[in-house]
Amino acid sequence: MKTYDEKHIKNIVLLGAPKSGKTTLSETMLFEAGIINKRGTIEENNTISDYHEIEHQRGNSVYATLMHTEWKDYKINIIDTPGLEDFAGEVIAAIRVCDTAVLLLNAQYGVEVGTELIWDYVDKYRKPTILTINQLDAEQANFNKTVEDAAHILGNAVTIMQYPVNQGSGFNAIIDLLKMTLYRFPENGGKPEKLPIPDAEKERAEQLHNELVEKAAENDDTLMELYFEKGSLDEDELRQGIKIGMLKHQLFPVFCLSAKNNMGSGRLMGFIDNVAPSAVEMPPEITETLQEIPCDPAGPACLFIFKTLQEPHIGRLSFFKVISGEIKGGMELINEKGNTTERISQLFITDGKNRNNVERLRAGDIGCTLKLKNTLTNHTLCEKNFPGQIAPIDFPPPKVRVAIEALNKSDDEKLSEVLAEIHIEDPTLEVEFNRELKQVILHGQGELHLLVTKWRLENIYKMEVAYHAAKIPYRETIQKAAIASYRHKKQSGGAGQFGEVYLKIEPWFEGMPPYKEHPVRDTEEVSLQWGGKLVFNNCIVGGAIDNRFLPSILKGVMEKMQEGPLTGSYVRDIRVSVYDGKMHPVDSNDISFKIAGMMAFREAFHQAAPQLLEPVFDLEATAPDVMMGDIMSELQSRRSIITGMDTLNGYQVIKARTPQAELDKLFSALRNVTQGKAKLKSQFAEYAPVPAEVQRKLSEDYKKEEVHSD
Template sequence: MRTYDEKHIKNVVLIGPAKSGKTTLAETMLYEAGIVHRRGTVEENNTVSDYHEVEHDRGSSVYATSLHTEWRDYKINIIDTPGLDDFIGEVITSIRVCDTAVLLLNAQNGIEVGTELLWNYVDKYNKPTILAVNQLDSDRASFNRTIEEAKSYFGSAVTVMQYPLNTGSGFDSIIDLLKMVMYKFPEEGGKPEKLPIPDSERERADALHNELVEKAAENDEGLMEQYFEKGTLDEDEMRQGLKIGMMKHEVFPVFCLSAKKDMGSGRMMGFIDNVAPSAIEMPAEETEDGEAVPCDPNGPTRLFFFKTLVEPGLGRLSFFKVLSGEVSVGMELVNERTSTVERISQLFIADGKKRNAVENLKAGDIGCTLKLKNTYTNHTLNGKGAVGNIRPIDFPDPKLRVAISAVNKQDDEKLSEVLNEIHIEDPTVSIEYNQELKQLILSTQGELHLAVTKWRLENIYKLQAEFQKVKIPYRETIQGAANATYRHKKQSGGAGQFGEVSMKVEAYYEGMPPLSEHPVRDSETVDLPWGGKLVFNNCIVGGVIDARFLPSIMKGVMEKMAQGPLTGSYVRDVRVSVFDGKMHPVDSNDISFKIAGMMAFREAFLQAGPQLLEPVFEVEVLVPSELMGDVMTELQIKRGVIMNMEMEGDNQVIKARVPLAELDKLQTSLRSLSQGRAIVRSHFSDYAPVSTDLQKRVSEEYSKAELAEAH
């Protein structure tokens, strides 16, 4: 396979909402370039891009897939991405490493919810963008409406390069405003005939061409001078101006397509060759320390790994971009994050599941390799003279959490290993064992993401798992004060056990007055690992309890606080004062006073107005203004308290406090309510008291579970 230099490599990512035609366009581009000789279809499950079994099962893309074409002395690396935001991690990594985004707009639907979500990431990484209006052969297609909506959303950067002469089932002609010709396609698509622009379209085409010339000129002072001098720009000058505008994010060229009928893709590929920037022209990547890493073919070798794919029977496939220098088979490179040496034993250019072996890849190119031992997504491999990790890709926080366990308990360890493997492949899946809740927590981007994870467990790894709700990490405290005395006495032959403890338990708060009814001999304040405080006062006088037993009493209190009397949750913010008790000269020991302290604390706690606390999150919902009322209603249904509202662009930001118990359900309901347009951000705030009804219900559920376990 031919090796291309850095100036002749173009990296593009195909993005767009579900059903916008990305996979079909990718297939058509491969066909146009002669990489495949027969175009597959999504319906027949035979496209190069969607080759995974789960994609065939679901009928849509789940993974981002790397492909390539060779078109008129240029190599175009293509990454086809999923359209559903449950798989946004696949999209983000692809946008990050590509140099141009091709954003597909469905001519039937215009700017869709998914378009807005994807644009946030394109805009974040400031990627040059081509707008491809697809499905112009549909009866419901409207090019003009789509462009109006695009201009309303993206602004004046939307730059019409082409427009269709007709849309609908008879679509076959495109007016090209850069070359000022009409492309007329045969009925079966493919190579078009170049024809003069019809007289009936000449006035419109001339007006739009002049707008295009002005748009190209305004991005560069030299071109503007040429425009003022000549009154126009030639084709090469326009290309130059359009490239500058794309890199400034001030020009989004618009192309017309019917990917299904193979109409228009060749012209867009030619524009990618001639105008879209290559990696060497893009702003330099940066290390975590802020050092610029320009795409220099003569620089030290530096690879950035953006995707890891674990394929049964094959092993771990690692995808990377060559940021500088050159990588060759046999090279040994240093992983900056793990300080290990990796040997590149094989190099490939991927076309779906087909891997084309190559000997080397140059700066700006995208490739993959097999069986690296310690290198994963977001890792950097450096050659001699290169140091530092490339700034990592940021992934969104999970939106859905479930507890997971193996149906067969003997598979628990294997389940953990498999889930860790899935996390390596997809960092937007996270797995954590919560010691407090005694649950293995699986977090995903949504219901569909979870369903695909479950499918993989069952079909790829042959593991049966069950899913439950994640328990809520409640806290327990008290509102008042109470005294209790407990005597622990046990005699079973030989040495017995005896300990009696009297204590006062009361609610603790910062700045509370000292204990008045008993003299405090010494006091210890413990910052509890789960939050809050325990203040432990020794008020013993007259030696009724030997000082050596006080630590045991405190240990018993702490053990009960770690499994609260009300619901088994952690206890926080209490003051315990031990003021009386009794000993036995023979039978008193540490275990006796530990048990007596534990039980005295339990009795006093339950008499002191126990209060259950729940974790509350501060939530921000970014939502289009027209949906604000519905979202506020939903927040209130989910026990949310609205705190504030403010404008952010054309959207509203609603700030609220929402209990953790409602947060997962809120994410799901808001996604459905807003068709995915609501963006929810949340972070833990504090613990707040629950209602009397909820406290009673949770406490009764805990008591029933304890009773069942005892039997």
């Protein structure tokens, strides 16, 4: 394969809702360029993209897949992405390293579920964008409505570059407003015939062409002067203005396609070659220390890992973009985060599962390598004295969670290793080994995300696993003061055990008045690892308890606070004042006072109006106005408290406080009632009291578990 300079490498990402035709378009582009001799289909499971078994079973993309074409002296790197929000990590990583986003819209359905969410990521990274209206050969195709839907979301930057002459089942012709030519395709697609614009279409074509010229001119002062001077722009000037508008994120050209019938893909690739910006024309990359790194083949060698994939029988594949310089096989590069040096043993360009060896890759290109030991997604490999690590991809926080266990207990250690490996591949799947809840918890983007992970564990790693509801990290506290004492006495032949403790417990809060019922000799304030505080007052006078036993009493109290009396949850925000007790000159020891302190605290806790607290999250749901009623109903049915409403870019925003116990089910319910059109985000807010009936049930369940375990 020839080596392309940085100006002749174009990186595009195919985006769109499920079934919008991304994989079919990528197949057609590879066929048009001669990379493949026959186009595969999703139905026959033989496309270059979507080659994993889970994708064959589901009939849609789960992974982002890297491919390439060579078209008229340009190399186009293509990343085909999933359309479902559950696999957002794959989408975001691809957007991050590509230079142009190609957003597919299904002409039958317009802007579909998920398209708006994808657009948020494109807009965040300010990527130049091409809109392609696909499936214009479908019976229900409606080009004008699809353009209107897109303009409603993206604004007046949506600019028609092509429009269909005869959309629907007879579709075979488009009018191109840049070249002012009609393209008519043969029955089986492929290379079109170039014809003059018919008289019946001339008025509309001229009007849309003038709009395109104005859009191109308004992005550059020089072009605007030319436009005022000549009243128009020639084709080269139009290309220049369109590129400037795309780079400014102020012009999104609209193209027409039937990817399935190979109509329009060649013209799209020609536009990508001639107009879409290359990496060298894009803003420079930014390091974590905010230094700019231009795309310069003469600069120091640097690559950025954007995706890691574990392939059976092959090992770990690391996909990267060359940020600067030139990468060659055999190079040794430094990874500051991994604190190691990595040797680039082999370089590949990939087309799905097919890998082709290359000797070098220049700045702006995308490729992959094998078996990097300590280099993961978001890591930078570079030469010595490079300015620093490239700013990482910002992956979305998880939205749902589930507890996982291996059905075969001998697989516990293996499960931990496998989950760690899967997390390396998919940073949006987080693994938590929660000692408090005694569960391994998976945090994911949605139910489907978690189900696909389970499928992988069972079918690729051959491990039987089960999912359970993740427990809630409740907290316990008290609502009033209480006094209790406990005598621990044990005699069994030899040295005995004796310790007696009197103490008072109170709810603690910031700024509460000092304890005055007994003289306080000293106070220890403990900031608890699980949140809140324990304030421990030593009020012993007259030597009733020797000072050396006070730490043991505190230790006993702390142990009980790690397994609260109500539900076994952590206890927080309590002031304990030890004011009296008794010792034995022979039998008193540390263990005696530890047990006495623990049991006195336990007895006092039950008398102090114990209160169970639950984690509560701030939730934001953004959706169209017509869905507000359904969203409100779901929130209120799940113990949510509405805290406010707002508007944002034509959408309604509902803010609520929701208990974590309801959160996982609520996310799924809101997705269902809004057909996935709601944008949801949550953040921990506080611990708040649970309703009395919920506390009673949880406490009773805990007592039953204790009896059963005994």
